[in-house]
Amino acid sequence: MNAVATAPLIEVERVSKTFPGQRALADVSFAIERGEIHALVGENGSGKSTLIKALAGFHAPDPGGRIVVAGEELKDSSPQDVRRLGLRFVHQDLGLVAELSAAENVGLASGFARRGAKIAWGEQCARAEALLARIGVEIDVERPVSELRAVERSAIAIARALDELHGEIRLLVLDEPTAALPPAEVEALFRVLHEVVEQGVAILYVSHRLEEILGLAQRVTVLRDGRCKGTFPIEGMDRARLAELIVGEEVEADAAARPPSCATSELVLTVRGLRGAVLDGVGFELRRGEVLGIAGLSGSGREELAAALTGAAPARLTVVDGDGREWHGMTPKRAKRLGLALVLANRHPDAAIGQFSIRENVSLALLPSYTRGGRVRGSEERAAVDGWMESLDIRPHDPDKLYSYLSGGNKQKVILAKWLNTSPTVFVMDDPTSGVDIGARHGIYGLVREQAAAGAAFVVCSSDLEDFAGVCDRVLALVGGRVAAELSGAEISESRLLQAIVTNTGKDA
Amino acid sequence: MSQNVVNAEVPRAARRRRAPAGQRLARGLSFRTIGAVYVWLLLVVVFAIWIPDLFLREETLKTVLNQYSITALAALSIVVPLTTGVFDLSIGSTMGLAGILSAWLLGNTDLSPLIVVVLGVAAGALVGLFNALIVVKMKIDSFIGTLATGSILAALTLGISGDQILTERVAGGFSDIASKDVGGIQLPVLYMIVLMVAIGFFLEQTASGRYCYATGYNPEVTRLVGVSVDRVRTLALVFSGCVAAFAGVVLTARIQAADPANGPSYMIPAFSAAFLGATQFRHGRFNPWGTIVAVLMLGTGSVGLLLAGAPTWAPQIFQGAVLIAAVGVTVIQRRPKADAEAAPASPPAPAAGAAA
Numbered sequence: 001m002n003a004v005a006t007a008p009l010i011e012v013e014r015v016s017k018t019f020p021g022q023r024a025l026a027d028v029s030f031a032i033e034r035g036e037i038h039a040l041v042g043e044n045g046s047g048k049s050t051l052i053k054a055l056a057g058f059h060a061p062d063p064g065g066r067i068v069v070a071g072e073e074l075k076d077s078s079p080q081d082v083r084r085l086g087l088r089f090v091h092q093d094l095g096l097v098a099e100l101s102a103a104e105n106v107g108l109a110s111g112f113a114r115r116g117a118k119i120a121w122g123e124q125c126a127r128a129e130a131l132l133a134r135i136g137v138e139i140d141v142e143r144p145v146s147e148l149r150a151v152e153r154s155a156i157a158i159a160r161a162l163d164e165l166h167g168e169i170r171l172l173v174l175d176e177p178t179a180a181l182p183p184a185e186v187e188a189l190f191r192v193l194h195e196v197v198e199q200g201v202a203i204l205y206v207s208h209r210l211e212e213i214l215g216l217a218q219r220v221t222v223l224r225d226g227r228c229k230g231t232f233p234i235e236g237m238d239r240a241r242l243a244e245l246i247v248g249e250e251v252e253a254d255a256a257a258r259p260p261s262c263a264t265s266e267l268v269l270t271v272r273g274l275r276g277a278v279l280d281g282v283g284f285e286l287r288r289g290e291v292l293g294i295a296g297l298s299g300s301g302r303e304e305l306a307a308a309l310t311g312a313a314p315a316r317l318t319v320v321d322g323d324g325r326e327w328h329g330m331t332p333k334r335a336k337r338l339g340l341a342l343v344l345a346n347r348h349p350d351a352a353i354g355q356f357s358i359r360e361n362v363s364l365a366l367l368p369s370y371t372r373g374g375r376v377r378g379s380e381e382r383a384a385v386d387g388w389m390e391s392l393d394i395r396p397h398d399p400d401k402l403y404s405y406l407s408g409g410n411k412q413k414v415i416l417a418k419w420l421n422t423s424p425t426v427f428v429m430d431d432p433t434s435g436v437d438i439g440a441r442h443g444i445y446g447l448v449r450e451q452a453a454a455g456a457a458f459v460v461c462s463s464d465l466e467d468f469a470g471v472c473d474r475v476l477a478l479v480g481g482r483v484a485a486e487l488s489g490a491e492i493s494e495s496r497l498l499q500a501i502v503t504n505t506g507k508d509a
Numbered sequence: 510m511s512q513n514v515v516n517a518e519v520p521r522a523a524r525r526r527r528a529p530a531g532q533r534l535a536r537g538l539s540f541r542t543i544g545a546v547y548v549w550l551l552l553v554v555v556f557a558i559w560i561p562d563l564f565l566r567e568e569t570l571k572t573v574l575n576q577y578s579i580t581a582l583a584a585l586s587i588v589v590p591l592t593t594g595v596f597d598l599s600i601g602s603t604m605g606l607a608g609i610l611s612a613w614l615l616g617n618t619d620l621s622p623l624i625v626v627v628l629g630v631a632a633g634a635l636v637g638l639f640n641a642l643i644v645v646k647m648k649i650d651s652f653i654g655t656l657a658t659g660s661i662l663a664a665l666t667l668g669i670s671g672d673q674i675l676t677e678r679v680a681g682g683f684s685d686i687a688s689k690d691v692g693g694i695q696l697p698v699l700y701m702i703v704l705m706v707a708i709g710f711f712l713e714q715t716a717s718g719r720y721c722y723a724t725g726y727n728p729e730v731t732r733l734v735g736v737s738v739d740r741v742r743t744l745a746l747v748f749s750g751c752v753a754a755f756a757g758v759v760l761t762a763r764i765q766a767a768d769p770a771n772g773p774s775y776m777i778p779a780f781s782a783a784f785l786g787a788t789q790f791r792h793g794r795f796n797p798w799g800t801i802v803a804v805l806m807l808g809t810g811s812v813g814l815l816l817a818g819a820p821t822w823a824p825q826i827f828q829g830a831v832l833i834a835a836v837g838v839t840v841i842q843r844r845p846k847a848d849a850e851a852a853p854a855s856p857p858a859p860a861a862g863a864a865a
Contacts, residue, residue: 335735353726364719364730375714376719418734
């Protein structure tokens, strides 16, 4: 009895997870104590999501590893079992139905209060209010949640997860809970989290934001390349040390491969006062042959920049083109005329047309130039597409294959080919390596360098810090919609970038 | 061979990587690709065995072609908007309005028949612009928007006709546009063939046609390559308005009377044929070839049933059942190999929401 009470709440013991061709987790062990806020950190691809999915019962760990919750082993790894053992998950997107009220959203998750066949709305509202009151939040539970503040929606998702209708709650796992929150509301969320801990529930807090972790958690577990680098007390930890733990030793070999500086070549684009939903006055200059990186956490404006710059998303900005002409505002048509090509991530729904073939996708942006007398010349179109398929090695080598049947890396190449075909002056890439395997990733890096050497300029926005070192001449770190730091040449390293993007404000950079 | 003048960076070694001709032919003739053609042939065989004396005659072919050419025009009118992801549910009412308007013009003015036809089609263009105002400009879902305009048009039609069947000056020179024979085939059949080929050329051989499909599948991708999606959809609606109006004028000329109740009954067969047609030839894309095959298949079955002495309501049951069966079989055929084969599992039935 005593042994159970003093044992950790959750023990992860030697957990590995192997996917075909890839080991996502290798021998991960750590423990979560009762009533603590335990942070889990690691770069994209370090195995965080796999670990969370293993905890949630979606992935069974490889034989040999086990997860023990309050002395009971998680055996068949089913979501029901996990629920019974008192683990609850709140994902980044919260899983709320925007058009429904808090009371309805609570009911969807844990059943409605009923009187016969009819929902007892009064009781249902009272139940939702009681759940919210437990974490010290008071909101109108009958309003559609889309009309509430972002932090109120987070609170509803958390309150809903803590509904004890199905047994005692032991651990709440929060995945990037502040990614979608305005900075001003983060404090409010922390107050809610402290209330949760007061109830005796432990929290596993997954975040990229080192400042938050340093201020909130008692201990932190670091994952790197699928391995656990240890669990450390927050006391005595600082940002630089944590960043170093996350990134590991730098690979310096990249510096040699860095392209020569192009600070002297002519300007092809100047951007001033770029403002959008989050972006708050970003500006930069871009020279011929230059590769400019844009780094930032989610919510920093980084996700928005590529679309805003090319007129795909509403934004205010002034651009000066290579000939010194000034343009206010941007539309896709103007972007095309200025030679700005938006290369979206292959996972983005608007990157390409799934029901179109490779050929139709690649030629879409340049159809008029294959047109003679009103008719698209199939032979010219095919010759151009075949050429790109050859030079980018797009597989399968069948231009009539539908885009939706391609792998992530090949999709990315098709998207690139579409814009390469238009010979733009500036490529604006958004997360070019997401969902792309390691081989294809290096292929994409090689392509960027090659095109830059040929004179094209690049703006590469990425959530993956690995993308910057060795590819970019300069990197802008965005924080809160502004440029917080600029790194160039040999300064561009993952740990310095990580430190630059996790600062709270742009002032101390 | 054409020189590649477009992009000097494209490597020369552009080898052909298309499937061998035999394989392509086999794929082209498979049930998955042209199921409706086989169903059509099966129907012909069934009726040929069942009622050989009545069915196996030249007149049967002519009856099917002549009677269903107007349905075909109606069906062709919606193919283009459907490719752009827009439903035009007002085509039936547009047919009715143009039919009544032409009869009214003939009876109340002394304009020549040709001018009357032109004015009828112009009315259809105005309807298309009005639909575009509602669907494209005001961003009302096309399913709802064109349903509403259809209702308004039906009311206008009734108003112009005074709830009467108009016949004055409709027979004679005007009716020639629908009843003149060219080599034993009536003019509407020729209109159908010309329009089918024209739409096919437009959708498959021109840049604008490609933009239509692109707009229907993903308007945002299309906008980002610098195409005005709004203009594509506006022109598509104007096109369907014009063609539907023309179909309505031809209908009036053909029956030598304008009945305000006539047009709307063409809407459902037209959509049936367009959707059934999308499962044919082009693997889920709306196309004129499949649409015409679908119309002819439905026509053959209906005419055959009537010849065989089936009750007058039988063709409608037949049409509904065939639509479900043909599309259903195609969907089931494609399901197990959906991953291996480059073919969507079902016609892309552009969600009504996509049109907003």
